Amino acid sequence: MPDLQTIVADIHRELSPRFGEGRLPDYIPQLARVAPDRFGLAVVTVDGAVHLAGDADAAFSIQSISKVFTLTIALGKHGDAIWKRVGREPSGSAFNSIVQLEREEGIPRNPFINAGAIAISDLLLAGHPPKEAIGEILRFVRYLADEEEIVIDGEVARSEAATGYRNAALANFMRSFDRLIHPVEHVLGVYFHQCAIAMSRQLARAGLYLAAGGTNPLTGHRVVSPQRARRINALMLTCGHYDGSGDFAYHVGLPGKSGVGGGILAIAPGKASIAVWSPGLNDVGNSALGTIALEMLAARTGWSVF
Numbered sequence: 001m002p003d004l005q006t007i008v009a010d011i012h013r014e015l016s017p018r019f020g021e022g023r024l025p026d027y028i029p030q031l032a033r034v035a036p037d038r039f040g041l042a043v044v045t046v047d048g049a050v051h052l053a054g055d056a057d058a059a060f061s062i063q064s065i066s067k068v069f070t071l072t073i074a075l076g077k078h079g080d081a082i083w084k085r086v087g088r089e090p091s092g093s094a095f096n097s098i099v100q101l102e103r104e105e106g107i108p109r110n111p112f113i114n115a116g117a118i119a120i121s122d123l124l125l126a127g128h129p130p131k132e133a134i135g136e137i138l139r140f141v142r143y144l145a146d147e148e149e150i151v152i153d154g155e156v157a158r159s160e161a162a163t164g165y166r167n168a169a170l171a172n173f174m175r176s177f178d179r180l181i182h183p184v185e186h187v188l189g190v191y192f193h194q195c196a197i198a199m200s201r202q203l204a205r206a207g208l209y210l211a212a213g214g215t216n217p218l219t220g221h222r223v224v225s226p227q228r229a230r231r232i233n234a235l236m237l238t239c240g241h242y243d244g245s246g247d248f249a250y251h252v253g254l255p256g257k258s259g260v261g262g263g264i265l266a267i268a269p270g271k272a273s274i275a276v277w278s279p280g281l282n283d284v285g286n287s288a289l290g291t292i293a294l295e296m297l298a299a300r301t302g303w304s305v306f
């Protein structure tokens with residue numbers, strides 16, 4: 001097998017004629033302004049080696065990838081009680097779908113679809129005003145990445161708040177079943193700001209605890225127990241790509257979480273944390289080239305969990 005740096009550089013080079021493929025998410029105007037031909041890949045191994053290609057230093061909007069970090073915080077604060085508020089099954093529906101919520105009485109299928117992440121935002125508001133809950137999420141992400149420079153892109157948050165009719169509908173619908181405790185505007189404020197966190201290769205660093213049994217091997221910080229890390233990975237594998245989760249498991253075979261900003265965080269347990277970014281999305285809202293890059297990486301490293 002070629003060394004990892006060669007694999008990463010080869011993937012970047014081989015995909016370069018295809019940069020720009022896919023569609024930008026025009027329902028969040030600020031995200032539709034990103035240059036479509038950006039592509040970054042960052043692989044951080046559990047022993048601390050870093051392999052980068054392309055625009056790995058450019059910050060992008062992590063969007064739904066933030067749901068991994070808010071789930072981790074919520075589990076730390078509330079433990080298994082969170083599973084009364086949100087399920088653990090793949091939805092088989094679009095990330096912003098409302099249909100199951102009516103049949104399932106306002107309990108979202110899993111924490112990674114929008115409705116599920118909104119329920120988790122509500123949990124993070126317990127005992128805090130929205131500003132503090134947002135601050136807590138940002139501090140946690142900085143702690144995971146061991147990097148103070150990470151910020152929330154206020155324009156992305158405002159852009160989404162201005163056009164987030166679907167998320168407002170999901171939150172109000174859940175509220176109608178008494179499934180949200182805090183005011184809908186507060187819950188959405190937290191949700192839109194977590195989605196607007198901007199990260200670069202820092203994302204791969206931030207995911208490292210999930211590749212290393214719950215402890216960040218570079219800082220020695222124990223973030224979660226080994227069992228909890230395994231379980232978060234299980235949810236990423238089964239639910240991390242919405243109605244594309246089965247296809248991602250089939251092609252890539254790694255726990256992963258995508259965002260409409262075109263990023264994907266993938267975890268190779270015991271091996272590495274990987275962040276890829278390419279803004280063009282496929283039909284189910286996951287990064288088109290990001291998915292292909294991860295398929296190439298998993299095939300060339302043998303990192304599939306299967």
Ligand code: DON
Nearest residue numbers: 063064095195258259260285
């Ligand atoms: O709520 C939204 O629609 C976006 N802030 C996040 C959606 C997302 O990233 C789903 N991704 N595939």
